[in-house]
Amino acid sequence: xxxxxxxxxxxxxxxxxxxxxxxxxxxxxxxxxxxxxxxxxxxxxxxxxxxxxxxxxxxxxxxxxxxxxxxxxxxxxxxxxxxxxxxxxxxxxxxxxxxxxx
Amino acid sequence: xxxxxxxxxxxxxxxxxxxxxxxxxxxxxxxxxxxxxxxxxxxxxxxxxxxxxxxxxxxxxxxxxxxxxxxxxxxxxxxxxxxxxxxxxxxxxxxxxxxxxxxxxxxxxxxxxxxxxxxxxxxxxxxxxxxxxxxxxxxxxxxxxxxxxxxxxxxxxxxxxxxxxxxxxxxxxxxxxxxxxxxxxxxxxxxxxxxxxxxxxxxxxxxxxxxxxxxxxxxxxxxxxxxxxxxxxxxxxxxxxxxxxxxxxxxxxxxxxxxxxxxxxxxxxxxxxxxxxxxxxxxxxxxxxxxxxxxxxxxxxxxxxxxxxxxxxxxxxxxxxxxxxxxxxxxxxxxxxxxxxxxxxxxxxxxxxxxxxxxxxxxxxxxxxxxxxxxxxxxxxxxxxxxxxxxxxxxxxxxxxxxxxxxxxxxxxxxxxxxxxxxxxxxxxxxxxxxxxxxxxxxxxxxxxxxxxxxxxxxxxxxxxxxxxxxxxxxxxxxxxxxxxxxxxxxxxxxxxxxxxxxxxxxxxxxxxxxxxxxxxxxxxxxxxxxxxxxxxxxxxxxxxxxxxxxxxx
Numbered sequence: 001x002x003x004x005x006x007x008x009x010x011x012x013x014x015x016x017x018x019x020x021x022x023x024x025x026x027x028x029x030x031x032x033x034x035x036x037x038x039x040x041x042x043x044x045x046x047x048x049x050x051x052x053x054x055x056x057x058x059x060x061x062x063x064x065x066x067x068x069x070x071x072x073x074x075x076x077x078x079x080x081x082x083x084x085x086x087x088x089x090x091x092x093x094x095x096x097x098x099x100x101x102x
Numbered sequence: 103x104x105x106x107x108x109x110x111x112x113x114x115x116x117x118x119x120x121x122x123x124x125x126x127x128x129x130x131x132x133x134x135x136x137x138x139x140x141x142x143x144x145x146x147x148x149x150x151x152x153x154x155x156x157x158x159x160x161x162x163x164x165x166x167x168x169x170x171x172x173x174x175x176x177x178x179x180x181x182x183x184x185x186x187x188x189x190x191x192x193x194x195x196x197x198x199x200x201x202x203x204x205x206x207x208x209x210x211x212x213x214x215x216x217x218x219x220x221x222x223x224x225x226x227x228x229x230x231x232x233x234x235x236x237x238x239x240x241x242x243x244x245x246x247x248x249x250x251x252x253x254x255x256x257x258x259x260x261x262x263x264x265x266x267x268x269x270x271x272x273x274x275x276x277x278x279x280x281x282x283x284x285x286x287x288x289x290x291x292x293x294x295x296x297x298x299x300x301x302x303x304x305x306x307x308x309x310x311x312x313x314x315x316x317x318x319x320x321x322x323x324x325x326x327x328x329x330x331x332x333x334x335x336x337x338x339x340x341x342x343x344x345x346x347x348x349x350x351x352x353x354x355x356x357x358x359x360x361x362x363x364x365x366x367x368x369x370x371x372x373x374x375x376x377x378x379x380x381x382x383x384x385x386x387x388x389x390x391x392x393x394x395x396x397x398x399x400x401x402x403x404x405x406x407x408x409x410x411x412x413x414x415x416x417x418x419x420x421x422x423x424x425x426x427x428x429x430x431x432x433x434x435x436x437x438x439x440x441x442x443x444x445x446x447x448x449x450x451x452x453x454x455x456x457x458x459x460x461x462x463x464x465x466x467x468x469x470x471x472x473x474x475x476x477x478x479x480x481x482x483x484x485x486x487x488x489x490x491x492x493x494x495x496x497x498x499x500x501x502x503x504x505x506x507x508x509x510x511x512x513x514x515x516x517x518x519x520x521x522x523x524x525x526x527x528x529x530x531x532x533x534x535x536x537x538x539x540x541x542x543x544x545x546x547x548x549x550x551x552x553x554x555x556x557x558x559x560x561x562x563x564x565x566x567x568x569x570x571x572x573x574x575x576x577x578x579x580x581x582x583x584x585x586x587x588x589x590x591x592x593x594x595x596x597x598x599x600x601x602x603x604x605x606x607x608x609x610x611x612x613x614x615x616x617x618x619x620x621x622x623x624x625x626x627x628x629x630x631x632x633x634x635x636x637x638x639x640x641x642x643x644x645x646x647x648x649x650x651x652x653x654x655x656x
Contacts, residue, residue, distance in 0.1 A: 016129070016200050018153035056155050057131045060149055080517060083526075084151055088518035090446045091530045093197065094152040095180055 005042040009033070009067040009074050010052045011084070012059040019097070020084045020091075021059060022074075023052040031058065031095065033085040034073035103164050106214040112249045114211040117218065121160040122147045123203035129201065139344045145215025147203055150521045156203060157220040157287040158210060162248040163472040164190035168458035169542075170470055172213040174455035180206050185455065186247050187440065189270070189474045189512055189563055191229045192220055195505045196519055218256060223264045225255035225335075231273040231280045232473035235396055236435050236481035238427040242293045242298045244274035247392045248382065253390075254328050265342040265350035268335070269307075274298075276592065278457070282475060283315045283594035284566055286352045287334060290592075294321045304334060304364065305356030308560035312596045313353045315408060316361040318368060318633050333371040337364060338349035364494040367436060398468035399430050406587055407485035410492075412610060417492050419545070420503040426486070428481075435535045436466070436480040437473070438495060439502040439510065447513045447531050448476030457498040465491050471488055474563075475512055477505065508543075508617070509535035510564055516556025516573060520575070523556035524578040525573025526606075530554055533610045538617070547617055550631045551590070566590035568632045569616060570597045571609065584616075585645055587635045598640060600647050612647055619646035 021029040022036035030036065037047035039045045045064055053064050056068055065076040076082045087094025106114075108609070121141070128138040142148075165173075174191055177185045180202045181195040188194055197204060210216055219226055228248045232512055235243040251270060256262060261268070272289040275279040282288025288303035300322040306315025322330055338352045341359060355363055410417050426435040438458060441448050450458070462470045465487040466480035473479055483491060495501040506508050511534060514520065514624040516527030531554050539546050553567030557574070563568030570585035581603040588597030604612045617631075623642055624634045635643065 013149055013153075015135075016201065018149055018198075020152060056135065060172060062137050079335065080151075080575075083517055087152055088528075089194075089451075089526060090518055093184070 005040075005045075005065050006077070007068060007074075008039045008045045009036040009041075011036070011065055011081070012062040013054070015060055017059050018046070023048065023062075027051060031094075032073075033067075033076065033081075034037055034070075036067070036074045038067055038074040052066060056092055061095040103166060103216075104161075104390060108215070111211075117145075117216075118207045118211055122341050123205060125204055128182060132238050138187040140222070142203075143221040143647075144218070145203075147198075147200075148221065148521075150196070150519050151517070152519065153197045154200060154203070155189075155519065156198045156206060157190075157269055158193045158195070158215060158217045159220050159227040160191045160193060160215070160472050161252050162228055162234070162245045163474075163638075164230050164234075164245060164446055165472065166231075166471045167463045167468050167470070168185075169213045169215055170455050170459035170462070172209055172215065174452040174459070175176040175209060176206050177455065178452040178472060179209075184361040184451045186474050186515065187450065187475065187476050187478070189561060190227055191472050191474060191512070192227055193472070194515070196515075197366065206646040221261075221267075223266050223268075224262050225251075225258070225264075225268045225270065228252050228255070229271045229273055229280055229285075229474060232471040232475075232479050233279055233426060233435055233481060234274060234432075234471075235394065235495075236428050237275050237279075238429050239275070239277050241293060242274045243394055243396075244272040244289070244291060246387060246394050247289070247324070248272050249390045249393075250254060250328065250387050251331065252329075253386070254383070260339065260486070264335075264339060265344045266347065267558075268338070268352070270331075278590075278592040279473075279592070281306070281566065281590045281594070282306075283561070283592075284312075284563070285315065287331065288315050289304060289327075292321060297323075299323050300327065302330065302334075304355040305361070306594075307351055307353040308563060308565045310348050310350070310558050310564040311353060311357075312560065313357065314594050314596060315353075316356060318361060318365050318401055326372070329435055330368070330372055331378040332375050333368045336371050336375070337367045337648075341367075391457045397469070399467075399482065400484055401432065402484060402486055403513050404432055404485035408489050410489035414489075416503075417489060420492055420501055421488065423503045423507060423545075424505045430482075433482050434485055436483045436488070436491065437505045437551070438480065438500050440500070441504060441506050441510050441535065442499055442502045443504075443509055444532050446528050446535045447511050449599060450478070452497055454498050454500055454588055455499065459493060464494075468543070475510065477510070502544060504535075504544060506551070507545065508547050510536045510537060512551070512553040512567070514555050514561035516554075516562075517588065520556060522559060522560075523573070524555050524558070524575040525582065527554045527562055527571075527573055528580065530606075530609055532571070534613055537610050537614065541614075543617065547621070548627065548630055552613070552616075553588070553590075554589075563618065564588070566594060567595045567597060568630075568635070570612065572603075573614075576603065582606070582612075584609075584612065586616075586640060586645065587632065589632060600640065600644055601619070601651075602648075614644045615649075619643055623640070
């Protein structure tokens, strides 16, 4: 029996900065996970991934990853994505340090 | 040390110009990421979790002051003010912007540094003994040979697309400070009838299948080094598996075919290849050797050192842990710890790098080394300068007296930076160091190597740590396995797993229980953790680690 589909977001890294970015429901990229589109349907997830990949020249390493709904938008379900949304634990660098524009 | 000639300089300039054009074409969309990725990796540029990472080679770990200042410049101008020294004698910058990388490479080229072959399935940065040309027990300076290998392997057409990466380490001493037995090829200088040559070891490596290398040649004349290396690489290129990346290293080739078969094939090729070498390599080696003449060590007495040693307990503690015997009795080898308690192992700020460059000029004949243990070494310091050096190091937060002790931890970047990692390494190292600093037990515990990796690839060398810690992902939670009894030296050994892993908040208490057990088990303060482990075995340590399991058995 196939495993039930778990909600997903689309994430990647920005080509110029390398920064972690998220695909939104307006077909743009945001540096904030809370602004990512939470995709609840499996078929829709594949279609949205295709849409995101149209931007492959501006972004790097696009993939779908698990997320869940939270009070302020999508939240990570795995510690790896949690680290990606914040930054390293030894310095307040990365997203902890500054928000920037794509 | 080696100084680039016109050819080297022109080669780097051309290479950097090519990469600059490739970056521009990626940014304007002429190149896709699939096309660009192998090009950036050939120039040491990775994409990690939070940003790009530029890995710069420090060939055989040797730098002069100008080169160290250039590393500081990169940290300050194009990164976030620091760099991370790795177990492969590289430095990594964690936050470069794609557009800036060509400028960074040009700045490196100005001082004879580069990022070539710090990535990809090719021969990587050749590593060496960080005490080279200074150690009391050394037969011959290994660095001219390492430089010869660097020049031979750079853009070598036959070895640019190997099955996997290929790592070579070389030492000129009987004491192995280069972990030669855990490299694809390890070279150890030995003497036969008074003539130095190489013991050649192949098929060592850590990672998914940790193996200690096997001796393929117990004595190789120095003049045969390149044709023999070519023969080993050629056999690996032929037999090495490409069906499975985890089985593509030469250690698997040796394991599956047997060292005798590999030796036979290598010797066969060696006979052919040696004929193709007309002696040019030896002429080149002689030219290279001329760049490695040892500094003219100054004379003078060491009374100021002896007086400070007697009078100042802080200096004495630092001297006892951070100095090593130099071939000249009036000099010392100084290891500068960049493992201050609670800091990230291997990180140095731009200001610290500049301070070390200045101190190397002032006290150390303008030489610095980077160790695979992620520290910085001044290989030649007159003992009378040590008190002043120590005082200056204190001013820059570089006088931590912990070399070889429990807080001198090797730790890979782990999941704080690395895209491959499965758990964090850095905060575990920070917490262990801080905990034992609070307990004030560090000097009582004595020589102990803790090595931490954030994934099975073992960049933190955990398999050869006296205490090894491997971070894994267990059902979406960080989990840490412990191994005991590993050894990175000439008596190399792979550690043995103790049992089930520990959660993130359990790993530091688990290490503390191990240390408490060791202190009660050792037969004297002189018996090291590794010696005690070898004498008493795993069981008493296992009992300390898993007290609940012991209760159930009882």
